Amino acid sequence: MRKIAILSSKGGTGKTTTSINLAHGLALTGKRVLLIDSDPQNTIGIVFNVNPEKTLCDLILKRRASIVKVREKLHIISSGGKNLVDTEAKLMKKFGKEYKLKKNLSHLDGVDYVIVDCAPSINLINVNVLTFCDEVVIPISMDFLSQIGANQILGMIDSVSKSYNKNLDILGVLPVYYNEKRKISLETVAILKDFFREKLFNTYIREDVNLKEAPSFMKTIFEYAPDSWGAQDYFKLANEVDKR
Numbered sequence: 001m002r003k004i005a006i007l008s009s010k011g012g013t014g015k016t017t018t019s020i021n022l023a024h025g026l027a028l029t030g031k032r033v034l035l036i037d038s039d040p041q042n043t044i045g046i047v048f049n050v051n052p053e054k055t056l057c058d059l060i061l062k063r064r065a066s067i068v069k070v071r072e073k074l075h076i077i078s079s080g081g082k083n084l085v086d087t088e089a090k091l092m093k094k095f096g097k098e099y100k101l102k103k104n105l106s107h108l109d110g111v112d113y114v115i116v117d118c119a120p121s122i123n124l125i126n127v128n129v130l131t132f133c134d135e136v137v138i139p140i141s142m143d144f145l146s147q148i149g150a151n152q153i154l155g156m157i158d159s160v161s162k163s164y165n166k167n168l169d170i171l172g173v174l175p176v177y178y179n180e181k182r183k184i185s186l187e188t189v190a191i192l193k194d195f196f197r198e199k200l201f202n203t204y205i206r207e208d209v210n211l212k213e214a215p216s217f218m219k220t221i222f223e224y225a226p227d228s229w230g231a232q233d234y235f236k237l238a239n240e241v242d243k244r
């Protein structure tokens with residue numbers, strides 16, 4: 001079982017879009033996928049139109065969550081929305097607070113991939129996610145500010161791996177909102193290549209309005225616009241992740 005966190009320290013860098021479409025892309029190639037939402041924004045529950053009784057909050061504090069089937073081979077655990085903020089406060093006082101997610105999912109089986117969509121913050125919930133996961137995907141949008149976000153995330157990965165999880169590694173850095181007609185895209189990718197080398201994915205996610213529209217129709221990109229650039233790029237990413 002591979003456990004992958006989708007993380008960056010900035011909002012709007014394509015984490016949720018990547019989580020949903022990478023998860024569905026892998027499911028469409030026959031992998032059994034569990035998608036976990038660890039962001040109080042609760043976008044994944046909204047897109048898949050589920051409101052389960054037990055969420056990530058219950059999983060962390062009470063060891064039980066509803067695992068809901070949303071598509072063939074694709075299940076989700078909802079974040080619990082704003083309750084996750086209270087959950088984090090309660091978690092602060094617990095013994096072994098960094099290991100709760102790992103511990104409470106230790107019996108999970110029958111799954112090929114766990115994908116965790118993270119909130120853009122350096123908080124205890126994300127420490128739990130990074131202690132549970134072995135691999136991190138860092139989506140980076142094509143601008144300077146998001147590179148600063150990437151540096152903060154590298155610091156967090158480094159400190160979590162030193163303190164709690166020696167297995168943690170970067171699976172890949174993913175350029176998103178890529179537009180080959182824009183100089184800033186070409187420049188940003190050149191900087192990323194230089195810095196991350198083989199950790200930069202060969203797949204770039206192009207700017208595609210279909211990716212923006214799909215969630216409001218409660219669809220993944222493969223359902224909303226199967227021939228779009230977005231669908232092609234996320235399918236390519238699913239294959240690249242599977243081979244890495």
Ligand SMILES: Nc1ncnc2c1ncn2[C@@H]1O[C@H](COP(=O)(O)OP(=O)(O)O)[C@@H](O)[C@H]1O
Nearest residue numbers: 011012013014015016017177206207208211212
């Ligand atoms: N490649 C893309 N092209 C166009 N719009 C995108 C692309 N990726 C994401 N978006 C849109 O950008 C916004 C932010 O993306 P989102 O995945 O929610 O980021 P995050 O989870 O990092 O905050 C959303 O409206 C999303 O639909």
Ligand SMILES: [Mg+2]
Nearest residue numbers: 015016039043
């Ligand atoms: Mg998000």
